[in-house]
Amino acid sequence: MLKLEKHPSLYLIIILILSFLLRIIFLGTIPNGFFTDEASNAYDAYSILHTLKDQYGEFLPWYFKSANDYREGLYMYLMVPFVKIFGLNTFGARITSAVIGTLTVFIVYHLAKEIFNQRVGLLSALFLAILPWHIHFSRITFRVILLPCLFCLSLFLFFKSFKHPKWLIFSSVLFSISIYTYNSARVFIPLFLLGLAAIYWEHLWKHRYYTFWALIVFSLLFIPQLIYQLSPEGMARANTVGIQTDFNKIVSDYFSYFSPKFLFFEGDPSPRHKINNVAGLYSFQIPLLLLGLLLLLKEKTSSKWVLYLWLILYPIPAAFISPESAVRTLAVTPLFAIISGYAVTQIIEFFKGIWKQIVTFLLAAVIFANLLIYSQRYIFEYPYWHTDVWLSTLGETISYADQTSNECIIYSSNVYGTYAYIMIPFFTQMPPSQYHQFGVDIAESKLDMGRWKIQDLEQLETLNTDCLYVLYGDGNTDIPLGKDGEILERKGYREKFIHSFKDINNVQYYRLVEIEKKS
Template sequence: MKRLYLILFLGLILRVVWLDKFPAGFTADEAGQGYDAYSILKTGRDSWGQFLPLFPRGFGDFKPPLYMYTAIPTIAIFGLNEFAVRLPTAIIGTLSILILYLLAKELFPEKIALISAFLLTISPWHMQLSRNAWEGGLGILLFPLGLYLFLKKRYNWAFLTWGVNLYSYHSWRIFTILFIVALVIRQKFFKPVLLIFALALLPIVINYKSVLKRASDVGIFSAANTLSYLSNRKSPPTLFDNKYIFYADQFFTNYLSYFSPGFYFTGHRPDFSHLNFPGTPLHYPVEIIFIAIGAILLIRHKQFSYLLIWLLLAPIPAALTESSNSQRAITIFPLTVLLSAYGLAALSRYYKVLIPVILVSFILLVQTYLIKLPKNPIYSQRVNYKEVFTKAIAINSKYDTIHFSRVFSVPHIFVAFYSKWDPLDYQKHTQDWIRYVKADKLYVDQLESWNLGKYEFHDFHWERESKLQNALLISSFGDFPSSQHILFDLGDTRFAEINPK
């Protein structure tokens, strides 16, 4: 147990130290999760005025609520800041190491369980997941926990855990439902305990329109994707050339991409999300050997059928979206760690060579994380947003209005987060923003304009903006004429006073 405690301690240190500073920047999703949690803490309602919602509206994407609720205690203790919002994911990430150890110990000898825990602790993929306030990491804790309880024949607790997992992340929701269906077909029983899972599923079925909102934007069946297909057609549809064949082809192409070694072992992936470190693989390249050996050996394992079901179903949620994406493929991740550990254990005679290779790879990852990434950040990390918005908030009393251009993604949430905006007042503003639904928009920031107090958000048109009185304009340098005096220059962001008093 001493080695397990050391692994868990290392996991906690790697996930908590400098949590507010690394990864550099703070995304709109993180700020949104944090502010909704803050709003519920203060008023019992989210930013849209919904009482303890199961389907919080967010920016219009209706994220699953579980992460939001886990952030409430940490915000209550530490206040509304980056550390408090990210701390739940660091704790969840550390607990995931323990749960994967328990699951691996149920499946394999303890030696493999310890290797699983260690590989998860230093995993590039998991380091990304457990230092961002991102809801998908919850499933890495909950699904393996449910499977562990299931294998221990604690069926009530297993299905309850999987029921809770429905509210963690979209991909885990789809995968968990498919996995339960496969279990029912395989086992041909569980009727009483299925009631627990069915009750957890019921609100999702009732609110299916909200649940499917995000899919309508990024799914292969989305209007944009269908329009792209139709616009490229040069002849009428036929039996073997129509939109349904197009959907099927896109699905299977996506599905197979998640079995490509290049997706896991190189830093060249098509998704540029805030969980994708530039040039960083999801697994260390040396692990390709371990995973391949582990997969071959697993065929003879007594629990092979459960793990095969996991392997075959895991890519489906991600394959239903338009392109390969490491976030949406998170459902396969704990399994690849188990396979890697299983394969590494079989190569024990080569430990003197393999362990140093893994440790050097880990050191290079830390170097990328602490040094290279802050210098070459991903745009979605919004690295300079804190400086921009705290500066605007600090000098807001000097101006009648403050205008942000569409250069900024959902800027209202950063104003609310960094100013700790009164949630009751914020909820009043969202009653106006709901007009985005009537305007047939997917998200709030697709409105032509909206405001939060004196802060206004819209496209910039210099002829109009130049006539404002005592206003502060904040945008990129390209939105200002060369003759305009710039008050502050923060990277690629400019502050300009218009007709000040």
Template sequence: MKIKKFIIHNSLFIILALATALRFWNLGGNPPHLSPDEASLGYNAYSILKTGRDEYGELLPMVFKSFGDYKPGFYVYLTVPFVAVLGLNEWSVRLPSAIAGTVAVYLLHLLVKELLGYGLSFRSTKNISVSGSKSYLLSTNYQQLAMLASLMLAISPWGIHLSRGAWEVNVSLTLTLAGILFFLKGLKFSKYLILSSFFFSLTFITYQGAKLSTAIVIIALLITFITDMKAVLRKNWKIIVISFVVALTISLPAILSFNKGQTGRLTVFSIFSYPRPDDFLQKMLDQNTEKVGDLNYFLFHSERLNYARGILGRYFNHFSGRFLFFEGDYQNPKHSSPNQGMLQLFDIVLIPIGLIGLIRHRNRMTTFVFLWLILSPLPAVLTRDQVQAVRAYNMIIPLTIISAFLILVGALSIGLISGKIVSDRQRAQIIKPDILTASSSGRNFVWGATVRPYILTNDNRPYNPNDLDRQFEIIKDLFPKGCVRANIEGDMAINDQL
């Protein structure tokens, strides 16, 4: 009985503890070693710590050159204090992302409670129905949906995987959640809009793809809450101006990077950089006795139509069962856990029905969640990859809220068959098994889908440099100096130290 009371009264603490365990346990050993991008982030942080310059000698840059790419530098500077304390290793490089992933769970809890103020008012008696055929008389509060949403994010394979590596997008998502939270608070107390613009603009100097993903979130917010923003503009236009200046100042390095050609691999990965080869197009036209400019060409074979097909195909790929529930990022296996979808398998039931339920409850909360969901794959679909779990990472938040909504309504429905209003204690008893079940799923996930596959297979990551050094140590006395060659990711290198 005491354990039950403890779980009921400390649910948020337990969820945060679970999220922390899933993101921090054996962080230095799983994944088994640093990827090239992680090593670059760590080395640049170490170089900034020791010299104030990056690996190319640039003084305190805000955009870092790495492997032919240009990365916004906020993650590097976040890593510096951890490198100073822990040294340059896997732990220090990955800690900023792991911390951000845990903080995101708490921020989602706060965000859902704030969103509910603009939507389903659970503080008073309401009629809620998923299918529309039945309505149940409910009396509940904000805590339950917020709690379930944070729990679903805590055990999400997508969130866990990207929190256990030095992924800038994970930090960017946490900053985005903070930006949304303070935006909603700013509609009531306008001074919070300054904080909102601060966090939103930080995403631009954290992750390259945030230039589009954050813009999508801001557009969805403005569309949904345009009436509230007009009221703020009439009463406190100075706050809006200050917020804009703050955002412009912080985002300036990202804006200037476009003029300097430091757009990273945006051009390389853009779908528009890969038109059909001329010989392929000509062969296709010859087979159909067509010419460029003909009506048939315009209707069926034009380059614009080809791009449209590619974009639409990629868009729907990100909502496919293969991507979300069964295989994950099948085009880039290192972006997801082996033999695991981006979400939990039970979400295959929760998300479609929960989405129907949210659509039927039309209000500003559900409008924003729906807009965010349908727009969030855009940063991924404009690239050459068929699916891209990193660029589509913002999908995780609306999908998590939708899953939590169905769990809540389903749990309440179980206790409301007789049409009676359920007390807070009874509702807690109904929802508690869902929490325990999800916690068990999370526990199994960290071994079955995160730890064990990484231990058994290492195909998705380059060879561990530490293991390479140990192999050289074994053979260095057997060969003359300078004669050993190692093929690392296709590049021949001479070990002059042998």
């Protein structure tokens, strides 16, 4: 079968190069724009780099307050060297995810090889390398990309403990650190470890010395997180998104994560979590996953139950929040890659002689064709889709405004609400030591940054005619100058257009104006 055993290192290198290219090409411009969560993570890393404090002035925190949702800090610390090398810009912010995503492909190779064999390992790595779900989150500055990476590494070390029991301790360390990656990990990892202990209790009991110390180490790292998780700060994000208590709704949302609509055809409804016309998995994987899950039942090794456990548990944290979330369930992407790789191996091994070559060629052609179609959509079509949700041209607008001679710049809260405050220090590259002095805190509506001020124009009795204004003007609405233009008109002001940037679709979402009182 492709004689994979003869040159495994060469094949792996090719897969890793492909993986990295899919994650880094046009990284600074696709997705077309830059979102507030990305800017917040990047500016926190930038602030740590220069002051050892986060954007709120907290010294080396475990959790970053960010937009009052208290994010796990591991990802931000990993961003620091990349921001140092590439600077505070879109590429410098996103390269961390691209590297982590590629590293995950490498780890999945070793994990699948440990569970099955080298051929499954290589094919599993290939599937993860080209998986739309994983590619997309490897190209944006979302900390969730770290979860599948650390989880797979933790599981790999656990399987290594069957040959060398001391790896149990190292595995427990990484499992506990995995919890500090993303909200859903706080539920998924403990549940998975309970299931893992049930499957391999004989192994753990046989090596109870190492099991004991693994448990101690895990507890030392997990308990502080658990205490924090139950605190008001730890519950901030859960309180924001809302945890469901309706049992029927939870069950319904749980099964939504197994629907073909979510997995293969439409994906996450949020346009920031997928590209149009492409779900997280390829449609040709439907028979592969079904066949793989059926054939796994015939395997005599207990490791198959670990894969089933992974599959059963992955939707649970997300089901308590909402249906069909690609972010909260990203931890499952390596599993789908492994099952697909296993199924392809079994299919090809079923055939003999010339039929094996024919089937191998056909499968390779299907994989290549789907990757080609996806790449074409991502590179040539995706930049035109949903530029509004990626806040396309907002960064250019802020940077241009910052270069003007105006001593005062009013940023209208209609420009994607007050949560876009972090875009200002990011795109102006405001020194963190200066930013800390302003005491910016969105939870307390403290959004004055000296020269820059975020204000709700509707709430102001009079407007400062000496300032430059960053306004929202949606070219897709019936109001030519948008809501902000309507407010100015109603309050008796006329605007003098200064500058604007039109996006790739020739739509103006933001504009810079000066204003004067009508006589």
